[in-house]
Amino acid sequence: MPPxxxxxxxxxxxxxxxxxxxxxxxxxxxxxxxxxxxxxxxxDATGALALTAGAAVLTHPVNLGQGAALxxxxxxxxxxGADTIVTFDADGQHRAGDAAVLITALAAxxxxxxxxxxxxxxxxxxxxxRRLLLRAATAFTRLTTGLHVTDTHNGLRALTRRxxxxxxxxxxxxxHASEILHCIARSGLAYVEVPVTVDYNAYSLAKGQRFSDSxxxxxxLSAHRLHx
Amino acid sequence: xxxxxxxxxxxxxxxAYAFSQYAKAPAIGFAALAAAAAGLYFVWLPSHAxxxxxxxxxxxxxxxxxxxxxxxxxxxxxxxxxxxxxxxELITALTREIAIANARxxxxxx
Numbered sequence: 001m002p003p004x005x006x007x008x009x010x011x012x013x014x015x016x017x018x019x020x021x022x023x024x025x026x027x028x029x030x031x032x033x034x035x036x037x038x039x040x041x042x043x044d045a046t047g048a049l050a051l052t053a054g055a056a057v058l059t060h061p062v063n064l065g066q067g068a069a070l071x072x073x074x075x076x077x078x079x080x081g082a083d084t085i086v087t088f089d090a091d092g093q094h095r096a097g098d099a100a101v102l103i104t105a106l107a108a109x110x111x112x113x114x115x116x117x118x119x120x121x122x123x124x125x126x127x128x129x130r131r132l133l134l135r136a137a138t139a140f141t142r143l144t145t146g147l148h149v150t151d152t153h154n155g156l157r158a159l160t161r162r163x164x165x166x167x168x169x170x171x172x173x174x175x176h177a178s179e180i181l182h183c184i185a186r187s188g189l190a191y192v193e194v195p196v197t198v199d200y201n202a203y204s205l206a207k208g209q210r211f212s213d214s215x216x217x218x219x220x221l222s223a224h225r226l227h228x
Numbered sequence: 229x230x231x232x233x234x235x236x237x238x239x240x241x242x243x244a245y246a247f248s249q250y251a252k253a254p255a256i257g258f259a260a261l262a263a264a265a266a267g268l269y270f271v272w273l274p275s276h277a278x279x280x281x282x283x284x285x286x287x288x289x290x291x292x293x294x295x296x297x298x299x300x301x302x303x304x305x306x307x308x309x310x311x312x313x314x315x316x317e318l319i320t321a322l323t324r325e326i327a328i329a330n331a332r333x334x335x336x337x338x
Contacts, residue, residue: 038327047332054334058327064320072324076331172320 009082011073014090018044025053027096038069067176071169089155093204098196102158112163113191116156121195175220260303
């Protein structure tokens with residue numbers, strides 16, 4: 001059981017993750033978490049498999065993107081009285097044990113956000129192109145948010161109820177990772193970075209971001225600033 | 229004169245549109261308003277357009293007016309794009325409520 005986590009909810013945004021979602025949910029449920037899978041309009045059996053594995057399943061009738069799915073999960077958990085919320089990628093690259101480390105870090109540092117960082121831990125098998133892309137994203141986000149983070153696109157985070165209630169994502173797709181950091185910066189609440197391990201494999205690499213996505217993220221963030 | 233009146237009506241329409249968009253997208257509303265006002269000015273005082281075009285290295289005043297028109301068109305397109313994004317946000321909010329209202333819970337938590 002995770003330490004001191006009577007009401008820790010883990011939000012998993014999933015789109016066509018049938019090959020791995022059952023294992024991911026089973027691992028998290030086995031650790032004692034309440035798991036919420038937001039099935040983001042999948043065309044495979046992601047939702048059914050997640051439900052069977054022990055997750056609550058929210059289904060988007062259409063595919064909106066990971067940011068929209070995470071916000072749906074956060075809203076659901078808050079309405080159900082969650083005290084602590086963890087966001088967790090569906091592709092199996094995170095370790096369930098790291099979620100407990102993040103939750104512990106919240107209390108230990110009196111923080112409202114604990115952000116996983118693969119660059120503070122050993123991350124074997126990270127391709128050089130992925131490292132370069134993530135470093136560039138980190139430099140950009142540091143510049144625009146003023147937060148001294150080392151890993152801006154890590155999907156493993158823990159939030160207190162107060163912190164989660166300050167997250168209001170309007171970026172439906174991949175730009176949400178930067179938007180979360182903007183929300184944290186605007187909130188003025190404390191955050192802490194925690195070393196976590198990201199296990200790269202062929203499946204997660206195929207699902208991951210590419211250089212072409214970074215241009216789209218930049219355009220999304222820019223357009224967002226032009227409109228109220 | 230007929231062309232000037234026609235263009236003035238069109239540019240006046242764009243100015244009204246830009247003004248109506250100012251509250252939601254101030255930067256774009258202001259830029260479109262300024263570009264349309266400049267276009268209106270050059271339509272009625274083409275010699276000024278020629279004078280400015282020569283100094284800007286564009287060559288002919290009519291080319292300057294075309295450039296201004298292109299800028300206006302791009303700004304209107306950008307504004308339409310932002311409107312589409314706003315529509316997407318509404319769809320997202322609706323989708324979110326549908327998903328939460330129809331949550332499927334695992335047997336032990338029902």
